[in-house]
Amino acid sequence: MRVAVLDDYQGVAATYADWTGRLPEADVEFVRDHVADPDRLVELLRPFEVVVAMRERTPFPRAVLDRLPGLRLLVTTGMRNAAIDIEAARERGVVVCGTGSNPYGTAELTWALILGLARNLPAEDAEVRAGGWQLQVGHDLAGEILGVVGLGRLGTRVAAAGAAFGMDVAAWSPHLTPERAEAAGARLVAKDELFATAKVVTLHLVLAESTRGIVDGAVLRAMRRDAFLVNTSRGALIDQAALREALEEGRIAGAGLDVYDVEPLPADHWVRRAPRTLLTPHLGYVTGRGYRVFYGEVVEDIRAFLDGASLRVL
Incomplete structure (x- = not known):
């Protein structure tokens, strides 16, 4: 055989x-x-x-x-x-x-992306290697809102780490109940509230027709200008044109992406040149x-x- x-x-x-x-x-x-x-x-x-x-x-x-x-x-x-x-x-x-x-790898990588964005680690690393020192002022996470979209096996692990960092963990998904959110150490909020108030929004939904493009232009426009969006689930959860616009116009502070609409990424894909991004090549389970x-x-x-x-x- x-x-x-x-x-x-x-x-x-x-x-x-x-x-x-x-x-x-x-x-x-x-x-x-x-x-x-x-x-x-x-x-x-x-x-x-x-x-x-x-x-x-x-x-x-x-x-x-x-x-x-x-x-x-x-x-x-x-x-x-x-x-x-x-x-x-x-x-x-x-x-x-x-x-x-x-069950651990993707949740851990999610936090690598969150922390890398919050403290501008790629640029700071490059600056040190080039002979420089301290480029930017970082973002504190303690006391901020972590918005977890999808509170299943992975989202629950991400939420627990957020609580350990002293974050206020809010969660939403189409069928999430207050009891399940509370059991995971989070509070259930409406989708609009989560995206409008969270310092970090992290996606952990299963891709289906009902969730494809669930993060669209309206959602991205509602986010805080100092907020970060992290996606280690599936690229198609985010409207790619809307994400490109939000990044290029500086309407969110940044995005940490491990998943994309096309994989492997073509050499000329727009996201390779996108500002305010931390990119990994679908390493969640690797x-x-x-x-x-x-x-x-x-x-x-x-x-x-x-x-x-x-x-x-x-």
């Missing part, structure tokens, strides 16, 4: 699981380059019966799945992947299953622990499939 492991950007997937010991009958190929073109992707994957997708880096719409008649198993890291057409896979008899995930969970459970999923055992089917 041939197995393709996609989007192994750092070339480390082979080191985070026992591929050979657990899958001695499998011929595993690790693909480092991202293949965005559907025709090239189909050509690459046609010989493989098993494909491993790292999160949503490579889409698998119906048009691609229909051209992979030999595909039997599609494993995604994590238990949710909006880039896979699950119904089309089922119709073709392709089993789609997932893995567990590390930690040693995260990869051990992802790839370790990918191997066990493939083993279970070969053995006819039960799988965590999406």
Whole structure:
């Protein structure tokens, strides 16, 4: 059986699981380059019966799945992947299953972005390396409002850290209740109030049609001019044209972004040149622990499939 492991950007997937010991009958190929073109992707994957997708880096719409008649198993890291057409896979008899995930990495990166923005760390680091000293006055977080949009597993961890920093934690999501907010150490507020009053707004919503573009021009115009927006969830939660305008016109103090509307970012993408930004290349889940969970459970999923055992089917 041939197995393709996609989007192994750092070339480390082979080191985070026992591929050979657990899958001695499998011929595993690790693909480092991202293949965005559907025709090239189909050509690459046609010989493989098993494909491993790292999160949503490579889409698998119906048009691609229909051209992979030999595909039997599609494993995604994590238990949710909006880039896979699950119904089309089922119709073709392709089993789609997932893995567990590390609950810490993305929440920790969120705070790296918040702190980096508040204390202007990229520019200060560059200034020291260039022989200079102290460029700007930083922003205090203690006593300020942290606005958490989406108080699920990740949002709850971010909220707890905000409380530890002495911030007043406010939260909103479409179905959040006062009781759930209180249990997470936050207070439920209306969406308009959160965006209008928070010093830091951090997004932790699942991307769906109801949440796509939920941070639009009106929302960004309502934010404080000294506020920061942080997104480690999905790029499409924010209206990109509105965000560009807000940054270029200085209507918010800055944005920390780990996710984008197109990934990997094209070389000429506007956000690479955007002012008042701290940018990371979708690193939320990219930690040693995260990869051990992802790839370790990918191997066990493939083993279970070969053995006819039960799988965590999406």
